Amino acid sequence: MGGSFAARLSGLRAPLFAVMVSLLLAGCGINVIPTSEEHAKAMWSEVLNQYQRRSDLIPNLVETVKGYASQERDVLTSVIEARAKATSINVDASTITDPEKFKQFQAAQSELGRALGRLIAVSEAYPDLKSSQNFLALQSQIEGTENRIAVARRDYIRAVQAYNTELKTFPGVLWAATLYRSYKPMETFTISEEQTRAPQVRFN
Numbered sequence: 001m002g003g004s005f006a007a008r009l010s011g012l013r014a015p016l017f018a019v020m021v022s023l024l025l026a027g028c029g030i031n032v033i034p035t036s037e038e039h040a041k042a043m044w045s046e047v048l049n050q051y052q053r054r055s056d057l058i059p060n061l062v063e064t065v066k067g068y069a070s071q072e073r074d075v076l077t078s079v080i081e082a083r084a085k086a087t088s089i090n091v092d093a094s095t096i097t098d099p100e101k102f103k104q105f106q107a108a109q110s111e112l113g114r115a116l117g118r119l120i121a122v123s124e125a126y127p128d129l130k131s132s133q134n135f136l137a138l139q140s141q142i143e144g145t146e147n148r149i150a151v152a153r154r155d156y157i158r159a160v161q162a163y164n165t166e167l168k169t170f171p172g173v174l175w176a177a178t179l180y181r182s183y184k185p186m187e188t189f190t191i192s193e194e195q196t197r198a199p200q201v202r203f204n
Contacts, residue, residue: 030175037163049152065119068132069129075122078119081115082114097186
């Protein structure tokens with residue numbers, strides 16, 4: 001009977017040891033890097049969702065403005081071209097770890113934002129356009145989307161900062177050098193402190 005108990009005890013040692021090792025590793029932050037990466041990727045997806053929403057609103061806005069201010073051809077063309085350039089950039093999982101790809105993406109989206117701002121500003125010179133219910137509705141949706149973009153960018157920046165810091169500081173740097181060698185630092189947006197505190201984008 002004593003031998004049977006000893007055998008059972010011996011059989012329990014391996015699972016208990018595995019549990020203890022798992023708890024020890026968890027306490028050492030072994031899961032922080034992949035968890036932080038997944039969070040940053042989720043924030044990136046939200047950024048892309050909001051930029052896509054803005055892009056989807058632009059064709060209707062351009063057509064509405066064209067109906068009242070077709071002579072503003074340069075402004076209309078600049079928005080159309082900026083949107084085409086922004087949507088032509090291939091964005092995939094590697095974009096946030098590729099400095100050049102990320103720089104191109106950010107530059108194209110920034111130019112589209114500036115062109116869109118100029119298009120909205122056109123309404124000041126056209127009272128009929130400015131009072132159009134369709135234009136007002138689109139303007140409101142654009143403004144709301146711009147604010148959501150600012151929030152999504154802010155959240156992404158914070159998530160990436162946490163992830164990148166984990167890759168460079170103890171104990172994360174040890175895991176990055178051993179178990180997570182394929183994990184790369186992520187790129188982030190350049191954004192002012194004012195935008196991170198209180199994002200409120202309005203065109204008028």
